[in-house]
Amino acid sequence: MRVSILTNGPGELWGWARPVAMELRRRGHSVSLWLLPCPFASGHEREAASLLGVDKLEGPMSASRLWQALAQEHTDCVLQLGGDLMFGNRLARRTRTPLFCYSYGPGKGMSRARVFTAWASTALTMPGAQPIGDLVRDALAMDSESFDWPEEEGAPRLLLCPGTRPAIRAAVLPWFLAVVERLRMTFPRLRPVTLFSPFIPEEESSVWRDAGLNPKRVGAGVAMRSADYALTQPGTNTLELMHCGLPGLVAAPFAFLDLVPIAGLRGFIASLPLVGRRVRMAAANRLLARHDGFISLPNRMARRSVLDELYGDISPDDIADRVSEALVDTEGLRAKRKELLSLSGPGPGAARTLCDALEQGWAKS
Numbered sequence: 001m002r003v004s005i006l007t008n009g010p011g012e013l014w015g016w017a018r019p020v021a022m023e024l025r026r027r028g029h030s031v032s033l034w035l036l037p038c039p040f041a042s043g044h045e046r047e048a049a050s051l052l053g054v055d056k057l058e059g060p061m062s063a064s065r066l067w068q069a070l071a072q073e074h075t076d077c078v079l080q081l082g083g084d085l086m087f088g089n090r091l092a093r094r095t096r097t098p099l100f101c102y103s104y105g106p107g108k109g110m111s112r113a114r115v116f117t118a119w120a121s122t123a124l125t126m127p128g129a130q131p132i133g134d135l136v137r138d139a140l141a142m143d144s145e146s147f148d149w150p151e152e153e154g155a156p157r158l159l160l161c162p163g164t165r166p167a168i169r170a171a172v173l174p175w176f177l178a179v180v181e182r183l184r185m186t187f188p189r190l191r192p193v194t195l196f197s198p199f200i201p202e203e204e205s206s207v208w209r210d211a212g213l214n215p216k217r218v219g220a221g222v223a224m225r226s227a228d229y230a231l232t233q234p235g236t237n238t239l240e241l242m243h244c245g246l247p248g249l250v251a252a253p254f255a256f257l258d259l260v261p262i263a264g265l266r267g268f269i270a271s272l273p274l275v276g277r278r279v280r281m282a283a284a285n286r287l288l289a290r291h292d293g294f295i296s297l298p299n300r301m302a303r304r305s306v307l308d309e310l311y312g313d314i315s316p317d318d319i320a321d322r323v324s325e326a327l328v329d330t331e332g333l334r335a336k337r338k339e340l341l342s343l344s345g346p347g348p349g350a351a352r353t354l355c356d357a358l359e360q361g362w363a364k365s
Helices: 010-026 045-054 063-072 085-095 134-140 164-185 204-211 220-226 237-244 254-259 264-270 276-290 298-302 316-328 330-344 349-362
Strands: 002-007 030-035 054-060 077-081 098-104 112-119 157-160 191-195 230-232 248-253 308-312
Touching: 002 010, 002 085, 010 030, 010 045, 010 077, 010 134, 010 349, 030 045, 045 054, 045 098, 063 085, 077 085, 077 349, 085 098, 085 349, 098 204, 112 349, 134 220, 134 237, 134 349, 157 164, 157 220, 164 204, 164 298, 164 316, 191 220, 204 349, 220 237, 230 237, 237 248, 237 298, 237 330, 248 254, 248 316, 298 330, 308 316, 316 330
Parallel strands: 002 030, 002 077, 030 054, 077 098, 098 112, 157 191, 157 230, 230 248, 248 308
Antiparallel strands: none
């Protein structure tokens, strides 16, 4: 069976496409991986995708070039993991093959696809969607490198997650450094590690190392299972924290608001001088209102505070004080771990279930 996987941003590529592509290859199927245009891209998706060993890798490219390139694709099955479904719909219609889609929420064009999602709660908002578990959990189970970061009394292990987008990462570095310096006033033996994902170029390592933030290129599943607490930003990595049972603080300073990409027409308007920041602030407020004021995915799922959050006009000192409060509360950390793992649900298996469905759909087509 020839499967064309269409995916877009770092979270979808590494958290969704990676376990599915590996499972398909394990079963002997041919995999073509297409990287779609994405406003949230890191710029290093192709380098990361090349590590997956797929049979064909295409993109990223402009939407117009992609539209033309898809006309040359030959496939038996189309699976879209993130991005605009117009691309998956085009390919499936042209090749007269079944279209499958995995998503955390409803979207345009899903009526033409067989849709899968992670949780029963999200399936309620997606007519016809089948909950199969979170592919991110399958991806974390693939992380098995050796990582020497043992537990030591009085020496808390703080995992710093700088994200995948270069502009935000550059802005975050001095903040992380200030947070760590303030924390060392309370925890002199603090042991920070900065998680370097496959989307961060190796040449950045020296900058973070010189700052004393100890960058490590290791699987998120390995690092998160070893840490005591994490400092991160909104995104897929909050789900990784949940699945690994790692308490953490999800921080979103409004000082970084101008660096956050916005898709579509609103993104263009947000790039304009004078009106841009107002557009971004309005978008942020709408998002908060829609999700009961929560910025992390686990908290939105639970509709309560499971991961710590801090956002708005905040400073590195505010962040450090909040992290310090959490680190001294050992009983609270233990309870948070249990709560996160409880919310995580059953173990890996979503990729297997999805690949079973692809095979069945191909057999019927």
